[in-house]
Amino acid sequence: MIIATPRVSLEQIGNLNKRFRQLNKNQETLSRQDLASIPALDNNPLRAQIINAFFDKRNLHQNETGTVKVIGFEEFLMVMSHFRPAAMHITEEEREKLRREKLRFLFNMHDTDSDGTITLEEYRRAVDELLSKAGTIGQETAKAIADAAMLEVASTTRGKMEPDEFYEGITFENFLQILKTFDIETRMHVRFLNMDTATMRCGK
């Protein structure tokens, strides 16, 4: 399968490889436990979801759903490549593709049951996680915030709805729509993954 992934510089591959080996203590593959043992992640409210994202098949192969138990270095790179910044001179089309890719990653993080939509429950859970470090204040308002957000999505995307109609959940297209003004291609990047884009044959 050809994925248009960026050409990573040798130095960066080397760095990431070093880190990979450091995390999994020089074995072949990386397991959840390895990631979970990073002390710095303890303070992060999104810890569980981030770790899950690495093992989520949707981020790895783009066609299957479910999770894997362990990942190799190639998969590690694949997940990391979602965080590459946009190059300076890219076409509109490429920019759009990049946006979709990054937003897809976020979407997958929210859509925990892999059914293609973010239901109210899932969204509530996501906001809950986000505010989980905030104590009791967080718990009470989390629900309200998630509800309000969902309401907003529904009204932006569906407009008029009868009282009997039911809005099942946020599809990926809706997600794209509500985050239209959110310049994710510039925001969602980790600084040292400064890569140039080129097509590269990668993956299975």
Next chain:
Amino acid sequence: MSVRVALQSPTGSRSFLERGLLLLVILIFLEGTVLTLGAASSPDISARDNAGGLHDHQGIEGSYDRTNYTYTKKAFPVLSLDYHHIQVPFEISLWVLLASLMKLGFHLIPRLSSIVPESCLLIVVGLLVGGLIKLAGEEVPPVLDSKLFFLCLLPPIILDAGYFLPIRPFMENIGTILMFAVVGTLWNAFFVGGLLYAVCQIEGTNLSHVELLPCLLFGSIISAVDPVAVLAVFEEIHINELLHILVFGESLLNDAVTVVLYHLFEEYSGAGEVTPMDVVLGVICFLIVSLGGIAVGAIYGILAAFTSRFTSHTRVIEPLFVFVYSYMAYLSAEMFHLSGIMALIACGAVMRPYVEANVSHKSHTTIKYFLKMWSSVSETLIFIFLGVATVAGPHAWNWTFVSVTVILCLVSRVIGVVGLTFIINKFRIVKLTTKDQFIVAYGGLRGAIAFSLGYLLDKDHFPMRTMFLTAIITEIFFTVFVQGMTIKPLVDLLAVKKKQEAKRSINEEIHTQFLDHLLTGIEDICGHYGHHHWKDKLNRFNKKYIKKCLIAGERYKEPQLIAFYHKMEFKQAIELVESGGGVKLPSAMPSQVSMQNIQPKKLPPPVAERALPQFTKGREEEIRKILRSNLQKTRQRLRSYNRHTLVADPFEDGWNDFILKKQRMIELEKKMTEMSNYLTVPAAPPDSPTMCRARLASGSDFKAEKGGAKVIPDPNAFYNIKASSDGIPTIQVDLASPKSPDSVNMLDEFSKWGATGQGLGQREGADRDEDQGLMMKPSSAGKGEKGEEEGGNKNPGLMRCLSDPGPSNEDEEDEPFLP
């Protein structure tokens, strides 16, 4: 009178235009003549001549004493004119009045303000006024006296900029900004200074008396981008946030460089040479100046934040702390010759999050308005004075010098920006395009700071001072007029990205936070201590230690997302009320989605709950619509660095109307909270800062209502006196004038619900806030407190907030309103 008439007919008809112009001309003449009168009595308003005035006075005194010996009786002076007595404040007020009237005038003439930026118009007005004074034969007062400028006119503008500085974009681009500010300014100074010296050495120009060091000094004065001018021009072109913050940030941070270079060259132009040792010292000085300035500012900022923690009982003077601490930060920095501008910025930026969490809503508004007001007037005055100072002279025009200066400034700016961007782009993620570079280069305006610095030069050490001043003024005029006027059409022409109307939706906010944490996590996984890692660490440190010290009560625990959500709700509630509540729908997006549409289908609620006899289907629909629009409309986030468009504060307009409607809405909402189907917002813990601010001076108001008060129809139909349980008439300019038929019903229903209304959402508390502005309580505060306590047991959690009685407890104008 004519102003008011003009305001009432804003339709830009020809007669209106003429009227406006006529008004302007009349005003100018008026001011001109009065100023002439003022100028006739005494030359100027600077401190130096104050002493002179005093001297005169003493002289008069002396002569009076002498004549005392031969005392001749005169008629008792019934009416006398003593201008000297009030001269200085009078003249100052006159200038301020002139500035404000000019501002008014410009906005009355619609077409003019869209073509010509305000700064240009103001300089022209200054020229006119100066010209008038000169025509009258008087000496033009040196109004742009450096002391006045640096101590009085500049600080408000900088404080306004610093307090409302958008921290996030500023910090994200701090590297770029520093590069432009430090390296760019240095480059400009040496390039211009050096080449000017070279030009001066050319035979034909008879400028060979200008040495190298004075040239470099001149270069350093003229090379600094001026924050006042940048602010004035950029405000009107609404450019995207990145470019705005780049140019503006540069103009603020280059102060340190300018200060150091200025002092360095000034010191040593006497000696005639600069040794490498001096250069090293200069670099050290630069570090001290900038870091010291920031440190001083930060210290005062923390002091201010700390002080604001304790102001819950004296809300009225809260804004004063903000202003005084900031001004003292500026003065302290200036005392040590550190960078006062950086101190002020640091102070404002540091104190803001804590102060905002501590102060009441009204104080917050007051601070905002006062800052905007002062900085606005200051800016206007500065430009007018520039015009006057131009007329005042003295001038020494030298074609070569002036034209070379102008050209060189432009050239050096362009080269500097292009060169620096080339280097910077290697490190930036979001690269700067050519268009961006052009705007940054073209937006490098010079302004009054350059002039004042030039003015400060000592005549004896710098015989070519007048020539310098002339060149500086010409450069300022060139940038402000030519560049200022053409930048707007150029921005349109080049299709530069404009400022997006940021409707911050709750989704965006959620995802901003989400991304922050996600990226921090990824960085941790990579083991890379990047940007996000440190930011996260700083936030946690902030939360754990600093907020505890500096924020009163329990409010420091509130995470940003929740604060945002509360704020948004609050704003929507106000907006909804403004737009008419249930009476007429807000026009934007009447979408028909409600919670029912989102929540998964569940069993219909038990019959008992649904059987609310008061509701017809129509009313239900209405209620649903209110709720929906309440949640969906987000208010445009205040971009506070635009001086002219403060978002209209709901507290000032049409109190009566919207209080009425708001009360109606509150009733409806109260009913909503009873129905589990609909969106309820859980009552926020009483110490949530935004809600606390909302509850402000809730006082006995709230309680009296809750007690299911019987409404005594007030003989003064307009005001409704709620009989609180102790019989003290608590006057509210509030709902339910007997004229409105619905209201009485509402109150009846309300009293029914009052007893059971435990689930009152915070929205009610939020709307309470409107009342407080109108509530006039008689000064018997003691009884008022009792009333509070009685009603308080219903919702004990609120009591903590109510310890903040707010300004309404003070003796405000209660007398006229008592029946």
